[in-house]
Amino acid sequence: MTRTERAAATATWIIAGLAVVFLVTPLVVTLAVSFGSTAVFTLPPPEWSLRWYAKLSRTSGLLPSVLTSLQIAALSTAIALVLGALCAIALVRGRFAGREAIATFLVSPLMLPGLVIGIAMLQAFREMGLRGAWLSLLVAHVVIALPYVVRTVVGALQLFDFALIDAARTLGCSYLDAVRKVMVPALAPAFLTSGMFAFLASMDNYPISIFFTDAWTKTLPIQMLQYVEESPDPTIAAISSGLILLAVIALLIGDRLVGLKRLADF
Amino acid sequence: MSAVPARRAPFDRVSLLALPALGYLTLVYALPIIWLLLRSVTGPHGFTLQPLASFLSDPFNWRVIGNTLKIAGLVTLVCLVIGYPTAFALAWSRGWAQVVLLSAIILPLSVGVVVKAFAWQIVLRRDGVVSSALTTLGLAEEPVRLLFTETGLVLGAANVFLPFMILPIYSVVKLIDARLLEAGATLGAGPLYRFHRITLPLTMPGVVTGIAFVFSLSVSMFVIPSLLIGDRYQTLATLTGRSFLLMRNEQLGSTTATVLLVLAVSVVVAAALVARRVGRSG
């Protein structure tokens, strides 16, 4: 390598190192604060303690919102997986005009402002007679989950060699058997990782969900923001740490299934 | 030549599998948005641009739009400057360095915006980490308050959106054939020339995607400015949110939502057009 190349490479690695620190900072800070003993957010904490985690069980409204979020996330992801998988098959194997436009349409909820989508849905659902908060949340969250599923499954299907199904059939399988034995295992990782990301996106969502709350129905992010505005103390950091743990588990599962590198496919 | 022309359906049976998802999205997502747009230009007497006109004639609103664009532009710039080299480092990395980089990029994505925004609130405080770091390094004479400032907002937003700049660029850098750079070298091109005439053009599609993502996400962000910059500084998104949720002014909220939507869609469409032109070879 010439001197120029070496200098450029060094600068690149330094910036990447800084980027890593930058990206990890909020997570580290959250964890550190959650284990601190004081109610003030000083870092590093003067003493370590688990009091904020203990307080979690006494925090009103927390458990219901966690349950609501989990229910909505699980159901919306499941529905999105079914709708999305069918749609992905059609996109990859079907022949019809405007496939690219339709694919863009399916992914568009990711690109548009969540707030606008939320407002539009709120007004439209009211007109359509859909008033229940919980049901509205579910309907909205399927829209959030669908792009993740479609994008990932389409990608996996495009990589799948359909000649394998033909090969299985020449070896004696029926069509359904061949699909089950050959295609499902090959696509299972894509389903699982897209399901995971859709689940997390649903758990995290604020701008759409904020329009569909009532006294009994709040998702976790909305509840957390309420805490921040009303009574900020490190309990929120404890909740956040729980979410970080969830994300780490998801990452480990994802790595075991498809490898970190594939998770990074955009 | 057969005498009977084959009859080809415009679509085959497999395509029908797309209908449930498409139908669902159209009903629950596309129609509501179209309806929102229509209603923002419909008054009691039919088509009217009056609400939009009065919105755009208020200089306060122009400041809001200006804020929105300025912040989005700065966030995109910061993400580009940090993200472009990092994407290369990611593509070059092997072994544990790769694991570290990938984890640092993907993990925050999975954690969620509220967690991160709240964490940045802590970090940016007068007595927070950034402030202490700056004073320790001698870059500031006294503790710096970054919370409730544009700088703090840009930092926090850049932190949240950085992965969306890195990953598209990375996916393109990965695809660059090393032989191309070797060919350039054997033709007499030095390292800087090779970067400028081979690497840079080939990474452009990824850069455009990254810019589109980060800019539109920054234009639309709501939670981050709410927590990091407060009520005195308004962006289109926070104004929209406040109109609906606090002020209960649905008329204003719908108008601002429309402006926000048009802005976001323009960004996406512009990016797609640029990407197509850049992707086409010269």
Place this chain on the structure above:
Amino acid sequence: MDAFLEIAGAERSFGPARVLGGVDLAVASGEFVSLLGPSGCGKTTLLRIVAGLLAPDAGTVRLDGVDITGKPPHHRDVGVVFQSYALFPHLTVAENVAFGLEARRAPRAEIRAAVSRFLELVHMSELADRSVRALSGGQQQRVAVARALAVRPKLLLLDEPFSALDRKLRETMQIELKRLLRELSITAVFVTHDQDEALMMSDRIAVMNRGAIEQLADPLTVYHRPASAFVLGFVGLSSRIHGVAGAPSDDGFVTVATALGPVRARGTAAPGAAVFVAIRPERMFLSAPGGGAESIAATLRDVVFQGSKVQLHFAGTGADQIVVETAQLPPSGFEIGQPVRISFAAEDALVFPAEVAR
């Protein structure tokens, strides 16, 4: 010979694997030398060392009197045509060809003239503004050659440039390339695993095996006087008859006792050593019983028709293989199982040590 390109003692290992062990090669100005060998023999590694894309562990490379061993590729004035062509996908054909000259900041007019000249030479002028992504394999190949030549490098290296082309196209390109290089008086080193290609194109061939050059000679010598059993086996077909060497005579011949009778052949061997006699199939002839020169009898086992010639395979004992190539079918045809008398000249037979079974 005043060497234009001189490689001395080139060594290279990748981890525990020694890919090149002390290789020397001298190429004269305007010469076309092929590096011929199986995959893994080190030919591409050697090429990349000459190009500057890989640093040798030891050894030097001198070009036109200058030591270029430590120089990066963009300072070497060595052109490369890659196996995968490595055309810049975001540039047109003309822009690809112009790349090297633009990198050297040549004046615009000179670039334009060079581009049109070299596109002309490879017959790609009409496609000058086409995107390289739309080109066929053969077309891409030509652009790659034009691009490398446009900067008038001192040396042109080619790494199996025709391997992806079908046979007819490959033959056309081989002839065209030779003509082009001759016209421009460019020195070239050509890597290939295809012995027909090497025989056809080269002034000299370096046959490589396991990181060393086993023979460096003109095609005729390599074919008719292979220096080792490996070269013999890699270049062309041969019959092999195993036996035990007798006492050598002083005219450079030795008589070998084989299962098919005594055979006289060129070469030396220790008396009593296990050897085999090799003869090229086209130098063996079918003769009526009692024919002259060296003569053996064998039973016909297989007839392989190849268009312009016929290959006859005969049954041999053990590791023996007997192949005769003839352009003419005898009027009576051939019968499998038929005993046939085969004759050849001792001049054309070579003795090699028998390979030890692993």
